[in-house]
Amino acid sequence: MPADMDAEQFRAFGKATVDYIADYLEGIRDRDVLPSVEPGYIKPLIPDDAPxxxxxxxxxxxxxxxxxMPGVTHWHSPQFHAYYPTANSYPGIVGEMLSAGIGCIGFSWMTSPACTELEVTMMDWLGKLIGLPQEFLNCSDGPGGGVIQGSASEATLVALLAAKERTVQRSNSSVEKSGVLGSMKMRLLTTDENCSFRGSTLEAAIAKDIEQGLIPCYVIATLGTTGTCAFDNLEELGPVCIKNNLWLHVDAAYAGAAFICPEYRHHMNGVEYADSFNFNPHKWLLVNFDCSAMVKNSHDLVDAFSVERVYLAHQKQGLAPDYRNWQIPLGRRFRSLKLWFVLRIYGAQGLRDHIRKQIRLAKDFEAMVKADPRFEIVTEASMGMTSFRLKGPDHLTKTLYEKLISEHKIYLTAATFGKKFMIRFVVCSRFTEEKDIQFAWQEICRHIEPVEGNENDREKLIEIPSLKTNNCSTKESLRKPVILGNSR
Amino acid sequence: MPADMDAEQFRAFGKATVDYIADYLEGIRDRDVLPSVEPGYIKPLIPDDAPxxxxxxxxxxxxxxxxxMPGVTHWHSPQFHAYYPTANSYPGIVGEMLSAGIGCIGFSWMTSPACTELEVTMMDWLGKLIGLPQEFLNCSDGPGGGVIQGSASEATLVALLAAKERTVQRSNSSVEKSGVLGSMKMRLLTTDENCSFRGSTLEAAIAKDIEQGLIPCYVIATLGTTGTCAFDNLEELGPVCIKNNLWLHVDAAYAGAAFICPEYRHHMNGVEYADSFNFNPHKWLLVNFDCSAMVKNSHDLVDAFSVERVYLAHQKQGLAPDYRNWQIPLGRRFRSLKLWFVLRIYGAQGLRDHIRKQIRLAKDFEAMVKADPRFEIVTEASMGMTSFRLKGPDHLTKTLYEKLISEHKIYLTAATFGKKFMIRFVVCSRFTEEKDIQFAWQEICRHIEPVEGNENDREKLIEIPSLKTNNCSTKESLRKPVILGNSR
Structure with a gap:
């Protein structure tokens, strides 16, 4: 075996790995969704030093x-209903392979024009597919345009830094860049009974901030929150942001993918007010992680992030985006290949079918819960998620949840809503079918089957030490990282 | 063609792509390293909308x-001598494939124990391979440990945020978290004649900061700078940082890989003073981008980044790292697979051979330059890089550089050192052999061959409009982002 693996060996190794991946995904239904290992399991299986x-x-x-494999939580198992989906598809995997094979680092146009230009075009394809206004597109006049970030966190941070910079630029001369706008204070605002963040709440918060000598700067609105998949009211928030010169960032990480179906676009009414919009094809649009699409005014990003060096300069500057100025890292992979492969090999129709099917399956699950008098729905099905609990005190649901997790057959996550403990159910895997929804429901019911009629017996039977939830809460009623500014 | 590609189709598509990648890399020598397209080239080749x-x-x-392909800059071409290497190897590509195939998101132990635990072990393998002190390792007692970040920028930012948080915690009660330590001011410090950042410079800067009411907080030292591959003096800087309670971050993005060879470890003498250390296996250690290794005190990171939610809680918390608290994003890929594959299939020996060969090739190139009286070496070969220029005024070298780039046969980057324009030559591709070094040198000489003896003729012959370099400089003499603090 030569130290440097040659192309022939790679062909064999690569193809064997393709088969391994295909076998793994074909057989994923037969593996427990959660592994049975304990922390530290890998140590005895692997040497302490590199060979x-x-x-x-x-x-x-x-x-x-x-x-x-003994330690893998199978995110693509049809029994995975936790968090939100993470995308996986065969075309996405092949796109990732090719990105690795070409291995270029497209931080400026010159360092791989194809890497930049395919990304520009794919961001336009995506933006049009979900029906974003023209000013969000690269192909429009003006500074609009899209870029792939690694995650929604990164996109949110990038927008925050750009917002801060823009506010400093706009402010009068008494606002010194490094002084008044220092650390950004974050304020969590309350939402209405539907977990929606409303314009009047924002207005009141702005007034209070200004009264306290703060400079409001940046507002984050969410379309499809993690806890309950709630939607903020952009039509109300947008005009308030415009009036007060605040940067409005819209985080549609999960739910944004549904806007490829026209019947869900009403959820983003008001998006035209946004300074930046982000959604993650790597969540619900079958493009493997990472691929987080972020769009809007590129000038603001470039103003905040541009760092020029001779060794980064090239002769074609200004004619195409140099994406290094749109993000925190310098390096970047050729992630638009995944988007290209997925969008072409599924087609817009195939992707809409995928979204609609998962939403239908979530409704099917909700119907089962509603038909059972022992349970209650906490938040109505929204997109591919719903949430439920056992009627009665929290510890019943906590105990049920613990049992489900400890058996490794289905994977769900818990949350609190209001002050109630609930279980989130999300349709995640593209392999999930109706039979899997039924299986999940049977598993849930199996753990409470012995209990009927008598509330006391029921509590007794399913009582086990409760989950530690101290200091942990989704705080859906108080969850918005909304205004950031600093003392004057 | 069904909307959802099935496993059989994936086997065919995946294997055809493996062959495509193998063919591409086997034939990469025959492609021009730089593409010949103009900005906008992709638009006529691709529809405006997704199908x-x-x-x-x-x-x-x-x-x-x-x-x-017409728009790819071939980073793995043996004629690529620009920037620094970006890693690519067959085992690394297969690791990336498998990471995409498994597609788990290991942000906590529970969400894929294997993803966390293999990373823990691989960070230990790496740390031992480069000879880091025990306290940097996960397997040591105490809070030391490693994590994979996406890039050195991300690692530097993560360390900065943790340093800021730690400084706030340490400061007396008059230092309010959101007040005094607001935006971090950055100060660039000067280096000595070898481009090395020295302890006395740091001490003077700290004194000046304190005098101005600033709170010094964070120092970045570089081992292997981008411009000239210079090394800062950790043995001097370290004690100054300890004495003044400053976080010392060591950025060894490129050169860190060389520390797998004991003969280069003297460059990191003093690393034991560092609070965080970062190097990029995705640069020089044959692990495809992205894979940026960052190590040291995990408590400081977790203190700065921990955000608890019920839906992120799990029963095994505290027994293994929840890597989401060590980084900015929530999601993360299974990148340790790439490290595992590369470290095993090359073995430590194979990797040392790779590093030593590239350093030898850079010396070979330097020898050719030195033997030619028309040229001068600007900075001596350091690791796999050297820099050179034509003797005489800058525009000669600029013109030479422009000609080289415009012909697309070899790719180099330019920089300024002192006030002189120079060309950086870096051995980047693992396919680069002695013959490629000779080819590069011939290409360089070919463009100045017509000129001999007469300086005036020479200038005339190679005069073409000069590169725009306004506002662009590596500023090697003033390049350190070193101290950050804020007005009291």
Missing amino acids: EEPQDWQDVLKDVERVV | EEPQDWQDVLKDVERVV
Whole structure:
């Protein structure tokens, strides 16, 4: 075995790995969604040091099943209903392979024009698919345009930094860049009974901030919150932001993908007020992580992030985006290949079918819960998620939740709403079918089946030490990171 | 073609892509390193909108050669000598494939124990390989440990935020978190004649900051700068940081990989003073981008980044790292697979051979430059890089540089050192051999061959409009982002 694996060996290794991935995903239904290992499980399975001598790829690939698989939580199992989906599709995997194979680092146009230009075009394809206004597109006149970030957190931070910079630029001369606008204070605002953040709440908060000598600067509105998939009211928030010169960032990480279906676009009414809009094709649009699409006014980003160096300069500057100025890192992978592959091989129709099917499955699940008098729905099904609990005190639901998790057959996450403990159910895997929804429901019911009629017996039977939830809350009633500013 | 590509189609598509990648890399020597397209080239090659109907994967793969390849800058071409290397290897590509295939998002132990635990072990393998002190390792007692970040920028920002938080915690009660330590002011400090940042410079800067009512907080030292691959003096800087309670972050993005060879470890003498240390296996250690290794005191990171929510809680908390608290994003890929594959299939020996070979090739190139009286070396070969210029006024070298770039045969980057324009030459590709170094040198000489003896003729012959370099400089003599604090 030569130290440097050659192309022939790669062909064999790569193809064996393609087969391994296909076998894994074809058989994923037969694996428990949660692993049965304890922390530290990997230590006895793997040497403490890297080997001195090169090893055969065959041995390495064998170890994937022996060492890695026992500890994998199978996010693409049809029994995975936790968090939100993370995307996975065959075209997405191949796009990732090719990105790795080409291995270019497209931080400026010159460092790989294809990497930049395919991204520009894919952001336009995406923006049009979800029906964003023209000014969000690269192909429009003006500074609008899209870029792929690694995650919604990164997109939110990038927008925050740009908002801060813009506010400093706009402010009068008494506002010194490094002085008045220092650390950004974050304020969480309350939402209405539907978990929606409203314009009047924002107005009141702005007035209070200004009264206290703060400079409001940046507002984050969410379309599809993590806890309950709630939608903020952009039509109310937008004009308030415009009036007060605040940067409005719209985080539609999960739910944004649904806007490829026209019947869901009403949720983003008012998006035209936004300074930046972000959604994650790597969540619900079958493009493997990471691929977080962020759009709008590129000038503001470039103003905030541009760092020029001779070694980064090139002769075609200004004619195409130099994406390094739109993000925090310098380096970037060729992630638009994944988007290109997925959008073409599914087609817009195939993607709409995927979204609609998952929303339908969530409704099916909700119907089962509603038909059972022991349970109650906490928040109505929204997109591919719903949430439920056992009627009665919290510990019943907590105990049920613990049992479900400890058996590893289905994976759900918990949250609190108001002051009630609830279980979130999300349709995540593209392999999830009606039979899997039924299986999940049977699993849930199986743990409470012995209990009927008598509330006391029921509590007794399912009582086990409760989950530690101290200091943990989704705080859906107080969840908005909304205004940021600093003392004058 | 069904909307959802099935496993059989994926096997065919995936294997065809493996062959495409192998063919591409085997034939990369025959492609011009720089593409010949103009900005906007992709627009006529690709529709303006995503297709409605699903398309065949065969057509998509064919379009990679038609649409993408004409616009690729071939970072793994043996004629690529620009920037610094970006890693690429067959085991790294397969690791990336498998990461995409498994597609788990390991932000907490529970969400994929294997993803967390393999990363913990790989960070230990890496840390030991480069000879980091025990306290940097996960396997040591105490809070030391490693994590994979996306890039050195991200690692530097993460350390900055943690440093700020720690300083606030340490400060006396008059230092209010959101008040005194607001925006972090950045100060660039001067280096010595070898571009090394020295302890006395730091001490003087700290004194000046304190005098001005600033609170010094964070120092960035670099091992292997971008401009000239210079090394800062950790043995001097470290004690100054300790004495003044400053967070010392060591950025060894490129050169850190060389520390797998004991003969280069003297460059990091003093690293034991560092609060955080970062190097990029995705630069020089054959692990595809992104894979930026960051280590040291995990408590400080967790204190700064921890955000608890019920839906993120799990029963095994505290027994293994929840890596979401060590980074900015929530989501993360299974990047340790790439490290595992590369470290095993090359073995430590294979990787050391790679580093030593590239350093030797840079010395070979330097020898050719030194032997030619028309040229001068600007900074001596350091690791895999050297820099040179034509003797005489800058415009000679600028013109030479422009000609080289415009012909697309070799790719180099320019920089300024002192006030002189120079060309950086870096051995980047793992395919680069002695013959490629000779080819590069011939290419360089070819453009000045017509000129001999007469300086005036020479200037005339190679005069073309000069590169725009206004506002662009590596500023090697004034390049350190070193101290950050804020007005009291």
